[in-house]
Amino acid sequence: MLKLNINGQNRSLDVEPDTPLLWALRDELQLTGTKYGCGIAACGACTVLLNGAPARACVTPVSAVVGQRITTIEGLATTKTESKTAKAVQAAWEKLDVVQCGYCQSGQIMSAVALLATNPKPTDADIDAAMAGNICRCATYHRIRAAIHDASRTLT
């Protein structure tokens, strides 16, 4: 049994230690907001926060995250540490109707929250650097940039 702290709750999991966090979340805990896109940390759809920093859950074995604070899209708006930034980001995403197919957007939002947590007033270049690991095949990038700026204005 592995004990993980996910969205502020302690969860016990009976999985192989090499299981990527992504599949533990999705298949064992039915936290399906974190998405599978590539399995090699190339697309960012599986982005979660580990102690507030973005991490690709598809290449992170569960055994490596025991004792760490794991935040997924489901817990983003309610956990103590990220909720303020998260709410601003999600409100901006909704205001600007960023989403299209939506499959990558959990990951996009996790990366955006992590960016604003460390850099509340990012420039376009900062946004490009922080968000370049998250692919969106619908290419909603134009609105992602605008939404991060919008959230930044709310927060600062």
Next chain:
Amino acid sequence: MRIENASRRDFFKASAGLTLALYLPSALAAKRPAAVAPPLAPNAFVRIGTDDRVTVIAKHLEMGQGTYTGLSTLVAEELDAAWSQIHVEAAPADASRYNNLFFGPTQATGGSTSMANSFLQMRQAGATARAMLVSAAAELWQVKPATITIRQGIVMHAPSGRQARFGELVEAAAKLPVPTDIKLKEPKDFVFIGKHVPRKDSQAKINGSAIYTQDIHLPGMLTAVVAHPPRFGAKVKSFDATRAKAIKGVVDVIQIPTGVAVLGTNFWSAKKGRDALEVSWDETDAFRLSTSDITQQYKALLDQPGVTAKKVGAGETALKAATQQLTADYSLPYLAHATMEPMNCVIRLSDTHCEVWNGEQAQSTDQPKLAAALGLQPEQVTINMLYAGGSFGRRSNTQSDYPLEAAYIAKAIRKAGQPAVVKLVWTREDDMRAGYYRPKFMHRITAGLDTEGKLVAWQQRIVGQSILVGTALEGFIKDGIDMTSVEGAANLPYATANLDVELHTPVLGVPVLWWRSVGSTHAAFAIESFVDELAHAVKQDPITFRRQLLKEHPRHLGVIDLAMRASGWDKPLAPGKADEKRGRGFAVHESFNSYVANVAEVTVKPDGSFKIDRVVCAVDCGIAVNPDVVRAQMEGGIGFGLSAALHSEITLNEGRVEQSNFGDYPALRINEMPHIEVHIVPSAAPPTGVGEPGTPVVAPAVANALFSATGQRLRQLPFKLNAVEKSM
């Protein structure tokens, strides 16, 4: 899916027939439990509950294009509902009620037809419900229906001050006969159409609660990961499952027609099992050509006359008499759709029933195909249409490839008396290597110009696989011409007295499929690049040159003029840094009856690298029902087109697909996304599609901009293969 380019005539023909579809009794209403007050469900598309909830039943797949919002807008408009009370429900597979009016009796989403074919149908649906609510209120209040108004979901009788919510009238309204003489609103009275409404799917996709096929979890469900053959056309010779079965969580290993499936209690065990599996393949009939072989074949075909797709005038004679003659070849690779959600499908199979969960784009294809494979009747196959994590054409496959694979697995593992529940998951690598690509294409265009720079002849020879050959739609190939291979060229808008379009349709073992904007993906690149070459050859401004050849095409001219104005084309482009070169390029193209023009601005650095700074887009899609969705589709279409322009290419090495994931099949990332401005031509014409037409225009616009900056002409996609020369 696109069967034919629906003309304006088709539009009206289709809309005239909608009464039939609309007034068929709603099976949904019939199925409601008797205990609850019956909702008002006057047709197959609208249901209003006593709780005021208006449910719009969407017949089209929401794959990002915004159709749930679009269809809701049409209903809300005629119903005068409040936007917040509108909820969307996916329609079941039932072509008798949910057929695409542009595709005859077929239920499917594609060809950028969702809004166009639904425009009157969904408005009628909303207006019918409205009329019944008004009648119910009139009877209740003993007033004339004409004195009743509805605004934001509140039914009002102003003279008496009486008002009611929809829910309060539902019971009485449901007892009334469904009216047939419904009058739709005049455009001047629109409150939703043409205005901004928030997307219906935003919230769920922002908080992680939106359910895609990948997220379905059912009791007793096993996850299947499949070992596919390394080459197209290869088959399983034998396999050894010993190592796979030793993996904890692996439950079963079975051979299916498409490979060997490993079933696990979760994805990770099934994936590890699949990777541990040893399969020996029979590659006797496998496809073994390399990309270089195919390129060589296609090049040879470019020198041979093809099948005539279009012939006007006497091109050869006109070419001989021309003052100037130009020829150029253009080359475009195989492309994967690479949707963010790799293909997957959930099936629950019992003795008498198959229930499917899928990002379902082609019910009328998949339902009978699955039924036949499972020995069931089509009506024994029910399909849950879920949000799709992108499609770009991939999920509408005449071969039903991945749903059938899921069905084969379910059938193989099912034990008598208990249902088999299986989730088929393709990894990214499986998805990229399992085929169904935008075909590789080559174009050769030759044109003649007279002393005044007028276009006296245009000859275009096209080489590429047909996406219809060998499918149920093969009948649409007429006289050897698959119209999807020559669209954009056979209907060339540029005025010329002599037009020849020829096609070679090589048959190869590489599975091909439509890909966002289909034939226009390659036609627009070749044609719009070449027109730019012609303009430069006669030393004319590329837009001026086009305008004089498009005098008979007012909607082309409309987007050209709007893009020109909005981009500041008449002013010189601001220079870059001292060692940089800047350029501006233009392209215009009609696809799916929508017109799109792009002005692209680029900056080229001394090392040959370049950045696309800005794209100004003008679109004419008739009435823009949801202007913000139209803008989003143009932005996304441009980004999708840029992925193909800059990066995407599927290549084969002796038949094996060389790409596997986003590392070797890169997609556009945010740092490459230009600033985009979208401008919509005001229009009263019936709405046309926006999902696809945004894609084909940007690659030629960028190629033309790079030429303007550097004098170098890039005729091959993706550009990375022949990057701008470094010596500046």
